[in-house]
Amino acid sequence: MAKLEKENLPAYRQAGFSRNISVGWFLARRELKRANIWTTTLIVLVMTLTFLNLVVVSGLLVGLIQGSEESYKKYAIGELIISPFLNRSAIEQTPEVVKIVKTMPGYDRHVVRYTGSARVESDYRKTIKPGEKRDGAGASISGVDPISEEKFSGVSKFVIRGSFLDPDDGDSILIGKNLLYEFTPIESPGFQTLKNVEIGSRVKVTVGDTSKEYFVKGIMSSKVDEFDNAVVMLDSEARKLTNRADLNASGIAIKLAPGTDPAIAKKFLIDSGVGEYARVQTAAEAFPKFLQDIKNTFAILGSAISAIGLVVASITIFIVIFVNAITRRRYIGILKGIGINKKAILYSYVYQATIYASLGIALGLVLVFFLIKPYFAANPIDFPFSDGILVATISGAFGRAGILLVTTMIAGYIPARIVIRQNTLSAILGR
Amino acid sequence: MIEAKNLTKTFQSGDSQIIAINNLTFSVPQGQFLAVTGKSGSGKSTLLYQLGLLDIPTSGEVFIDGTEYTKESENARTTSRLNDLGYIFQDYAILPSLTALENTMLPLLMQGYDKKEALEKAKKALDKVGLLDRMNNLPSGLSGGQQQRVSIARAISHNPKIIFADEPTANLDSETSRHVMDAFVKLNKEGQTIIMVTHEKEYAELADRVITMADGNIVSDVLN
Numbered sequence A: 001m002a003k004l005e006k007e008n009l010p011a012y013r014q015a016g017f018s019r020n021i022s023v024g025w026f027l028a029r030r031e032l033k034r035a036n037i038w039t040t041t042l043i044v045l046v047m048t049l050t051f052l053n054l055v056v057v058s059g060l061l062v063g064l065i066q067g068s069e070e071s072y073k074k075y076a077i078g079e080l081i082i083s084p085f086l087n088r089s090a091i092e093q094t095p096e097v098v099k100i101v102k103t104m105p106g107y108d109r110h111v112v113r114y115t116g117s118a119r120v121e122s123d124y125r126k127t128i129k130p131g132e133k134r135d136g137a138g139a140s141i142s143g144v145d146p147i148s149e150e151k152f153s154g155v156s157k158f159v160i161r162g163s164f165l166d167p168d169d170g171d172s173i174l175i176g177k178n179l180l181y182e183f184t185p186i187e188s189p190g191f192q193t194l195k196n197v198e199i200g201s202r203v204k205v206t207v208g209d210t211s212k213e214y215f216v217k218g219i220m221s222s223k224v225d226e227f228d229n230a231v232v233m234l235d236s237e238a239r240k241l242t243n244r245a246d247l248n249a250s251g252i253a254i255k256l257a258p259g260t261d262p263a264i265a266k267k268f269l270i271d272s273g274v275g276e277y278a279r280v281q282t283a284a285e286a287f288p289k290f291l292q293d294i295k296n297t298f299a300i301l302g303s304a305i306s307a308i309g310l311v312v313a314s315i316t317i318f319i320v321i322f323v324n325a326i327t328r329r330r331y332i333g334i335l336k337g338i339g340i341n342k343k344a345i346l347y348s349y350v351y352q353a354t355i356y357a358s359l360g361i362a363l364g365l366v367l368v369f370f371l372i373k374p375y376f377a378a379n380p381i382d383f384p385f386s387d388g389i390l391v392a393t394i395s396g397a398f399g400r401a402g403i404l405l406v407t408t409m410i411a412g413y414i415p416a417r418i419v420i421r422q423n424t425l426s427a428i429l430g431r
Numbered sequence B: 001m002i003e004a005k006n007l008t009k010t011f012q013s014g015d016s017q018i019i020a021i022n023n024l025t026f027s028v029p030q031g032q033f034l035a036v037t038g039k040s041g042s043g044k045s046t047l048l049y050q051l052g053l054l055d056i057p058t059s060g061e062v063f064i065d066g067t068e069y070t071k072e073s074e075n076a077r078t079t080s081r082l083n084d085l086g087y088i089f090q091d092y093a094i095l096p097s098l099t100a101l102e103n104t105m106l107p108l109l110m111q112g113y114d115k116k117e118a119l120e121k122a123k124k125a126l127d128k129v130g131l132l133d134r135m136n137n138l139p140s141g142l143s144g145g146q147q148q149r150v151s152i153a154r155a156i157s158h159n160p161k162i163i164f165a166d167e168p169t170a171n172l173d174s175e176t177s178r179h180v181m182d183a184f185v186k187l188n189k190e191g192q193t194i195i196m197v198t199h200e201k202e203y204a205e206l207a208d209r210v211i212t213m214a215d216g217n218i219v220s221d222v223l224n
Helices: A017-033 A037-077 A094-103 A146-153 A235-241 A262-271 A289-327 A329-337 A342-378 A394-420 A424-429 B044-051 B074-084 B100-111 B115-128 B144-156 B174-189
Strands: A080-083 A107-121 A136-144 A159-162 A172-176 A202-207 A210-220 A230-234 A251-256 A279-282 B002-013 B016-028 B033-038 B059-064 B085-088 B162-166 B193-197 B209-214 B217-223
Touching: A017 A342, A017 B100, A037 A146, A037 A251, A037 A289, A037 A342, A037 A394, A080 A262, A094 A107, A094 A251, A107 A146, A107 A230, A107 A235, A136 A146, A136 A202, A136 A235, A172 A202, A210 A230, A210 A235, A230 A235, A251 A262, A262 A279, A289 A329, A289 A342, A289 A394, A329 A342, A329 A394, A329 A424, A342 A394, B002 B044, B016 B044, B016 B059, B016 B209, B016 B217, B033 B044, B033 B174, B044 B059, B044 B162, B044 B193, B074 B085, B074 B100, B085 B144, B100 B115, B100 B144, B115 B144, B144 B162, B144 B174, B174 B193
Parallel strands: A136 A230, A172 A210, B033 B193, B033 B209, B085 B162, B162 B193
Antiparallel strands: A080 A251, A080 A279, A107 A136, A107 A202, A107 A251, A159 A210, A172 A230, A202 A210, B002 B016, B002 B059, B209 B217
C-alpha cells in the first residue's frame, strides 16, 4: 500500500492563543451571519436599552442640577464673580475694580449689581387690626443697570408678565415669582408671599428704615434665585434704598470670551490688586456646596439604577448564550471531536456576546449624542428649580460602554464555559 | 500505526456493570483499511471512540505511532484528534452554520494554516469527493450523501494519519452508499489508514481486514 507522506507540521502541534482567537472569530462571524435576524435585532435592542439606561438615567438626574448650575452661571454669576469680603457689605473701590476687569485677557462683558435685604408690602395703605399681618414678603433687592444687565444675562426673556425695566424706570420694579402667592402658594406663618400683586400694583419696599413705593412693571420667572427671589430695580434706586452714597457694588459678574481659562483670568485679577478689595471666585468655586452634594447624590442614585439595568442585561446575555450553547451542545461536541480547541469555541461565544454588546452600544451612542442629548438641550425638562438637561460626556459614555462590554463578555463566557466543559462524546451522541 | 492494548470499557447501568469492550489487544498498521463489524450492541462503536481518542477507556492503552494517549490531558488528546485523526460520523456531523467549504477548512485553520492555504486545501478535498461545485452551500442545501461527502472532505483535508468512520453509510441509500465506499477505497489506495465501523457485510468486504465483534470481544479478525 502506498504510504501517505504526512506533512511536517511541528508548529501545528500546539494550538496557541492567537489561533484560538482567529478560529473563534471565524466561528462567531459565521454564527452571527447566519443567525435569525429578528433574534439578533432583539438582543441588540436589549443591549441598546441597557446602554441608554446606563447613560441617560444618571445623566438626567445629574442634569437636573447641572441645568440649575448652568443657568446660575449664564444668568447670575458668569465665569467669574467678584463679591465683597465676608465681613464687608460692598466691593471696595468698585469703579477701580471695574476698570481692571475690563483690561483682563479674555474679558467679554460684565455687570455690576447692588443687592440687599428688603421687605415688600402690597397693602401698606390699608388699616389693619392689631396683631394682623400685612400682605408682605421678605425679599432681596437687586439693583441693576437695565442695559448692561440685559447685555450680560438677557434676563428680559424671563419677564413672564409686564415688561423689563428701562433706564428711566426709577419708580418701577420687577418682582420674582417666588415672592408671589400665585406662583408659590405656600401657607406658612414663617414664609409669606404677596397675595394681591399684579402688573401696575403699587408696593412698598423697605430696607432698614428707608422705604419707597414702586409700581410693579413685570414679573420674572427664571429658575435662578437671584431673580426669582428678588425685587429687581434700577441700580440708582437700590443705592438710595440701601443708603449707599458711593458706587461700591455688591457683586460684579464677569463673562469671558470662549476658550478663556477662568482660573487664569482670576489670577490676573488677583495679581492686578482686585484681591485687596474683594473676593474673586470662579463659577465652580461660587456654586453653593449643596448643589454639588445633590449632584453627587443623584450620580450615586443614577449609578444604582443603572447597575440594576446592567445586571438585567447580563442575565439576558447569560440566558441567550446559555440557551444557544445548550441547544448547540452537539455542535460543540462535534467541534471538540474534530480537534477544535475548547478555548476557540469559548472565544466564539465571547465574540458573539461582544458583538451584540458593541452593536447595542454603537446604536446607543448614536441615539444619545445625535438624538437624546440634542433633544433635551432643545427641550429641557421643566423642573421647578431648573431646566433639566442630559449630562452625557463622550468619556463618561465610553466608560459606561466599557463596563457594559466587559459585563457582557463575562455573561457570555460563563455559560459557554459550563457547556463546553461537558464530555465530548456525550455531547456528540446527545446523551 | 495504531495499537490497542488490553482495552476495556465498562458502563454502569443501575447496579450492574456492562462490559462494552473486553480486554482487546490488536494493532492497525499504517495504510490499512480495517472494517469493524458486528451486531448492534457488540461494542464496535465503543471501540472506535476509544481508538479515536473521543473517550477514555476504563483500562488499557491506545498508542498512535508509539505515543500512548489514554493518560494524556484533554488538550493533548484534542490536539492529536486535530492533527492525526479524521472523523466521519453516521449522521455526518457537519456544522449547520458553515458552508461545505467552511466546514472543510475549519480543522485546517485550527492547525494554523492561513486562510488562503486552508481554502486551497479544503477545495482540493472537496474536489476529491466531487463536491467542489457545491462548496458554497450550507448543509441544509445538500442531500444526505452530499453532506456525508463534506464530512469525508473535512476528515481528509488535513491528511490525517487515521480516518475513523462510524457507520458512514447508515443513513444513505444504496447508490449514495456505494459512492461513499468508493471514496474510502480510493483514499485507502492512496495510503490512507481507515478504521470503519459498519454492520453491512457488503461494505466490510471492501476493507483490507475485517474484525467482527460480539459482546465486547473480537470473535474474528480476518484479512480480505
